[in-house]
Amino acid sequence: MDISHSRFSLEIHASLSSILGNERGPGVLAVSGGADSVAMRRAFRELPWAGGISIAHFNHQLREKESDADAAFVNQLAGEQFCHHGTADVRAIATATGENLEAAARRLRYDFLAQVAKENNARWVATAHTADDQAETVLHRMIRGSGIRGLRGIAPARPLVEGVQLVRPMLGLTRADVLDYLRTTGQSWREDATNQDTAYTRNRIRHELLPLLKTFNPHLSEALGRLASQAQEVYAEVDQRIGELLSIVERPKAGSLVILSQPPLAGLPDHDLRELFHRVWEREGWPLGGMTRDHWQRAAAVAHGEMTATDMPDGISIRGTGRLIRVGPR
Template sequence: MVTIPDAIRAFFAVHAIPPGGVAAVSGGPDSVALLRGLVAAGCGPITVAHVNHQLRGTESDADEGFVRELATSLSVNVRSARLPVPPRENLESAARRLRYEFLQSVAADVSANWIATGHTANDQAETVLHRLIRGTGVQGLRGVAPKRGNIIRPLLHVSRADVLAYLAATGQLTRTDSTNADRRFTRNRIRHDLLPQLKDFNPEIVPILGRLAEQCDDVFAYLEREAEELLRRVERPRAGSLLILDATALEPSPAVLVREMFRLLWRREGWPMDGMTYAHWQRVGSLQPADYPGGVQLRRIGRVVQLSRRS
């Protein structure tokens, strides 16, 4: 079994990551193992960052106190913030946004080279399953990236069982988030119900889903490069606010490539994508004239496609 510090050293070597960064620590097993592993692997200086969303009352406050004590015991600096989730926002997405905003602010303050989170191979498997259930495509099946910008996930190839074994070997206590057992949340049902059932079919399902994510990442990276090249070939000078594309150059291209090119175009222009369904992208990819969600209009006029958005 590869130890957590060894896995972290290997990750830093593969990705050529310099020392000195921020460790996101909730107090749970994964993030505590991450912190101890970073310290043991000599990746410092390290600053611990902890967010208390005050969702569980005294339990949340106890998590914050635990993280502070742990950081002190390891001679590591710590920054914490109390950031309640605004009402009427989606709890999970709003909490995640607040956490990452805080992590980035801490990283900027301490001139950190990276922000490390404790995502494990099990988290990757759960993410792939969660997105598959929600109807994702190749892009979503990439799961969680090992490195994106200054966010790194050194434990992404480490199983939760290895995390728990490492903590037991070091005699390290951790905190338990009671909401992780709440089956009202889809991810918890995946973790406690679906994934164990899939292990009955194949005990190696966690690394299998991890490999699937890596393969989808490779495929999508290739597709995105080809889509960027296609956009460069077919785009013509704008006519005022109208985007002009050469329809005759688009038509011979594979549909999957055309759809991805339009997604790139949507993102570049800042057009809303939340309302775009699979069926919408299919129609866009076939150059079907229509009014699309977010006020985007596609028109076919002779040899060109015109795109615009109503103000």
């Protein structure tokens, strides 16, 4: 085993240990058949990991026979381990729901992974996002005008469902590390041709923008990863403050409406108010896709008493009534 081979597996082991601590327990590996997830699956065969590991593959049915071939490849890769397979016609579902195709694929995939975790009493689900994925995500959000929240990029861990963590143990490894590892071990993988299609913004970032920016800084992926980590540290303080604020101003719900006390909010800075309303949206499960900075700013204006009401995308409204603010479906 050469040095790069050892480092790859040990990096994953150290990252997972840092996230999960000593209570590792059983887990689920999300394996698509692509290079990153295949490398993660291969590395786990070499790790001294306590607890059972399940393999899960979701077929999005976006590439017809190629998607089926991916599923067959992952099934073979699982070997003696049972591979949990899920499938859905993502394009048809996205059309029916009006969702962005990528958003629908992500939602259905994570719903499936959560189901597999629950069925196997798993405490965590691992996906194979790398430092390059992190760099692409940060750049994508910067281009769209994101603030500190968005600059956090891909979180190393977050709750998937109650009792299950979604973890990303490969954020410290680059795509070059992945390919070196696979070639060293002689492990094959599947290629998704749609990843080359620059009609998608993320693919343009991957194939055009990142290579250009790396002519200025060859270690750009690592630099953007540090930026994401620093943004996460800053945002953690904001998040705690907003959680405490919400516990003070929130009143019992009126049906589906969230009720907030207005006077304590009136003198707060806009950035705190934007974050507070964002927290409410996330908690209630209201759609965030159509929300822009202007929408959050209008919400802050109602909290300040500068506006009496405003309508938001997807049928949500904010109404100031005396000393209360009512937020919810119209």
